[in-house]
Amino acid sequence: MIQAVIFDMDGVLIDSEPMWQQAELEVFSSLGVTICPKRQQQTVGMTTKLVTAHWYQQSPWSSMSLDEAEQAVLQQVATQINAAGVPKKGLLRLLDHLRQAELPVGLATNSPGFLMDTTLQKLQIRPYFSTCCSVEMVTEGKPAPDIYLLAAKNLGVAPEHCLVFEDSFTGMTAAKAAGMKVCALPAEHDWHHSKFDAADMKLRCLSELDFTQLNLRSALSNERSCC
Structure with missing residues (x-):
């Protein structure tokens, strides 16, 4: 029972999944990672830290740390939730x-x-x-x-x-x-x-x-x- x-x-x-996809697309694309919705499905359900590490392994960047990239994604998602959740x-x-x-x-x-x-x-x-x-x-x-x-x-x-x-x-x-x-x-x-x-x-x-x-x-x- x-x-x-x-x-x-x-x-x-x-x-919120569309919000996550949009935030990840904007942040990681700005870092030079090529992302499409089909590839994003590979990371659904992962922690943001693991998602960030996943895209870094696919296409390493040097303009910001992994922690900074993760926080950028989180802040964008929070903004979208507050605006339209x-x-x-x-x-x-x-x-x-x-x-x-x-x-x-x-x-x-x-x-x-x-x-x-x-x-x-x-x-x-x-x-x-x-x-x-x-x-x-x-x-x-x-x-x-x-x-x-x-x-x-x-x-x-x-x-x-x-x-x-x-x-x-x-x-x-x-x-x-x-x-x-x-x-x-x-x-x-x-x-x-x-x-x-x-x-x-x-x-x-x-x-x-x-x-x-x-x-x-x-x-x-x-x-x-x-x-």
Whole structure:
């Protein structure tokens, strides 16, 4: 039975993947890296540090340090979130449902803390979360399971009783390695890809979620299930 729910952030709480792609395109192109959308798909779900290292290996630059390039990307994403960030369709309905069921909710993201705070503040959803874990809080980001295990520990729930909402294969791999159940939200171009077959459930959008599909423990009543 599910006793806690943990959300990824980018692509799950907010449609920020286009913002990341645009920021990476602008920053790395300015450094002489040739980037196209197809090549960018190789880095979806990675930490910004790993993405920066990936493009540096493809085409080394000398005009700024890797840390400076990483920070330039992060600042551009934060600016875009503040300007145009909105909750993903179906998110607020789901969060309200989980609150009514009195189920603990966590956030586990490969993004740094300041970007996590920017997103939560922009969407005005921080009160829904009992714990918020960013990549600096663990030794290894996703696909390592560390951040999901930390979120479960903070929520006081065993990993096998946690349900994770993830949009990337990297994130799904991390959650499954942590021993959790996963509801995958693949991008349209990845919908039929076999790599998401390991997910316990697959949705195109949170608004498609039928609450009767979830076996959630409600703190309100031992006889009540999520509906």
